[in-house]
Amino acid sequence: MIPSQSFPASQGRVVIDALVTTIDDHAAMLSEIDGAIGDGDHGINMRKGFLMARDELPGQVDLSTGLTTLGDALLTRIGGAMGPLYGSFFVEMGGACAGLERIDGTTVGRMLAAGRAVVEDLGEARVGDKTLLDTLVPTAEAYQASLAEGASFSAALSVMAEAAERGKESTRELVARVGRASRLGERSRGVLDAGATSCWLLLTALAASMNELLAAEG
Amino acid sequence: MIPSQSFPASQGRVVIDALVTTIDDHAAMLSEIDGAIGDGDHGINMRKGFLMARDELPGQVDLSTGLTTLGDALLTRIGGAMGPLYGSFFVEMGGACAGLERIDGTTVGRMLAAGRAVVEDLGEARVGDKTLLDTLVPTAEAYQASLAEGASFSAALSVMAEAAERGKESTRELVARVGRASRLGERSRGVLDAGATSCWLLLTALAASMNELLAAEG
């Protein structure tokens, strides 16, 4: 049994920066994916909200405050469906690690579960509808399963990244049933869903930044 | 000296029909010419007015009444610059042969002069501006000159048709100075003027129908 891995909650800024950076770097790609079967603004909307959120953060911030601030900024600034969904997602993730000194694998499991629940509750979509839930739900479940099977925090984070990628790719074969892309019915098959793609980017950045923080712990 | 040729004024319908028919037959061509440097509606406008005018005429009508009715219909129905210009043109032509039993070459000379005067007065354009005056003015003058040189009515009518054609062709090399086509400045050079073309059609039909009436006189 390996000793339980963790990183200090005070390093929140590293995680938030990774989230903002991946959205900023991939905004054009996200809009292009959205353009194929949606209205082509997913990257624009997300970048606007994430950059504004970063501007509101102090240089040093604990993970809970950082995620809550990010979530609040998205709720306040970007509107649409993404504002409340990703906004509530990050607010709930932040809430699930509030008050903790150190973040370990179990905590991240609780965070993902809380985030997933609010997105399902608010958005009323299901796995298979070709939305970000097709990334989020299987990823949260795979992460939890790997912990349950005894994987280390860092191993579970790698599982998270792989599951997110598979979840994102799964949307390629789906027909959109909610959101703008449902306009196209069968014609929405064959391309990725934009929200599922941004969710993959975010979860991948989350996993990578946390693994980085774990590595720094030595 | 050949005996003065003439035809009965009561045969006005033959002339009016010839005028209406040529416009009706060439409406698409006129619009196309107008489309090159104007707004492409010359044929549409003209056909609408001429067909309405014909509908208002009794089966049998003397030339003066026929031309006046045609002119009034154009004045009443087609608006734009063509309504008042061609409308007044035909009203004045009709006025110049009012009360006559027979129409001879001299009468037609007076008719053309009256028509030309009102168009110049109302439109305030000049020969060389790339308008219908480039057909009308030289044609009226050539007709008058040929009568003065002793040509018969029917010979003068042939001169009329030839002069109208030359007048129309002369607009090809002109730069529009009035009307919509003046928008294009130098770019208006190289194509015919729509109004000059319809004026050529009308004067040609006038000459041909009158020559037909003269021939019928034997």
Added chain:
Amino acid sequence: MQRIIDDPALVVEDMLQGFVRAHPDLVAATDDPRVLRAVGAPVAGKVGIVTGGGSGHKPAFIGYLGRNMVDAVAVGEIFTSPSAAAFLNAFRAADAGAGVACLYGNYAGDNMNVKLARRSAEKEGIRVETVIANDDVPSAPRDEREKRRGVAGEVLMWKVGGARAALGGTLDEVIAAAQKAIDSTRSIGVGLTPCTIPAVGKPNFSIEPGMMEVGIGHHGEPGVSVEPLKPARDIARLMLEVILPDLPFERGDEVAILVSGLGATPVMELYILFDHLATIATEAGLSIYRPYVGNYFTSLEMMGATVTVMRLDDELKACLDLEADSVGLRQLPA
């Protein structure tokens, strides 16, 4: 993209600034740059009327701020719901203690943001009730009316709700009138060309020349069919054939008809369409109490039109008849 704009990412901000400057008699800015209020709002004792939605629908939504109309509007990005924070601030700007009627359209984003804002408002002691417009018939079958989108019928809902509040209605009375208004209203749109969101830079969907999309939504949501473009007479008929049986409207009903252009269709054509609609409606035994023809709810430079029919009773007629002063709808005292 032939547009008169500066930074495509800031068109909403730039527009709002010009709008407030152009209509100081009617609208005012608030502390939230994404919320405008009517001059004089909140009106003491009056129920506050709030709406909100994505931008690009001029005169909707801010064009209906004004006297006897809407008190505060939450403003979103182009075709994107305003944030929950904006809705909350709009509730605050409109509330004079008598509560707020939030009258908005049925879109996923708006529903979520209103839901979140309403939770926060109620924590502050602001009572918020909602009416969710779902007048767009082609957007879902009749037995799933709760899934239908809100379109130009919202204008009539705001007129009724605004008037009912101005006439002294309680929050429950205002909500009941606005709910009746939208329940009595059916709409359909026909799209002839797409439109381009400035920040995106290319059309957000496509309609082939010579075709039309029947039942299209305000953001290019799918219609019920794409068919060859027909004469206005036939377009009028097929639009009414969808909406009249749905309520159903019946012989003897008095109705309001609202024809709105989608943006770039010349207003001349709206009158041509209206003439056929009026003829067909009259043949169907409806009597047209009040026609509205113009650009009431647009989608940037989309070509096409929406048709809205509302069955009237005495209360709805009194509400429609009340004078009103807003950019999008001005009615002088009778």
Added chain:
Amino acid sequence: MQRIIDDPALVVEDMLQGFVRAHPDLVAATDDPRVLRAVGAPVAGKVGIVTGGGSGHKPAFIGYLGRNMVDAVAVGEIFTSPSAAAFLNAFRAADAGAGVACLYGNYAGDNMNVKLARRSAEKEGIRVETVIANDDVPSAPRDEREKRRGVAGEVLMWKVGGARAALGGTLDEVIAAAQKAIDSTRSIGVGLTPCTIPAVGKPNFSIEPGMMEVGIGHHGEPGVSVEPLKPARDIARLMLEVILPDLPFERGDEVAILVSGLGATPVMELYILFDHLATIATEAGLSIYRPYVGNYFTSLEMMGATVTVMRLDDELKACLDLEADSVGLRQLPA
């Protein structure tokens, strides 16, 4: 051609029928199918206000029929002057014995048709005086002002003339006020796309994507330059740089500013443009007494905008302030 029409040759007839049906409170048909009058016109003792012009400019011209506005309108084909007969019948419909002020725009066809109609009217004992709008600065140099076209400044001319007549002015007083209105007004248009006359079926001129035509007329008449499309801020500046020095407008002047879309430009963009215009005008020392932003004088589905600035004095302000009720311009009592 993505249009909601029936027979392209009959769009004006069809539109008129729908228009009269949609606005029975404001307008009425006359015996001449090409003349509409305001409900209640001719008003006993009042000078009649008449205008007229080609169709395709909604709400101009018939949209300005109404109370304290225009009494009768002569209607032409698309972009084509009404006939002399229509102008004559409009004079007859508007005259209540106090004479008729014919306030129209400077186009060759309109000039000829009004001239002929006026001759006939005067034979019938109807006194007709004219004001010929020539507010479009780019259409001719300053020393040939009489050659300039009338554009959206006509709306303000009608508002002033209509108000002056409603306030009891004699024919000479109405003409003097309307003449002062147009003499104090300067306009300029910028075109971003052409438009298509339905009966013609293809655009009546062309503007390359990415370009704009500065100084374009309402029917695509040539501008002063074709240049790369600029940000709204720069468009506003170059428009005012043409019109402000022409009057010239001077520091301390109170002005009305009217921004009109040409048809298909989203109204959102008009507000973006207006915001810059207001900033630049204020910097130039002008104070904006009354802004108008909207689709006041369009050209079918052309994209672009016109800007009109009018210097005000007390009489013009009183005229602009008077309540008015018409489709295109509604002002409630202050």
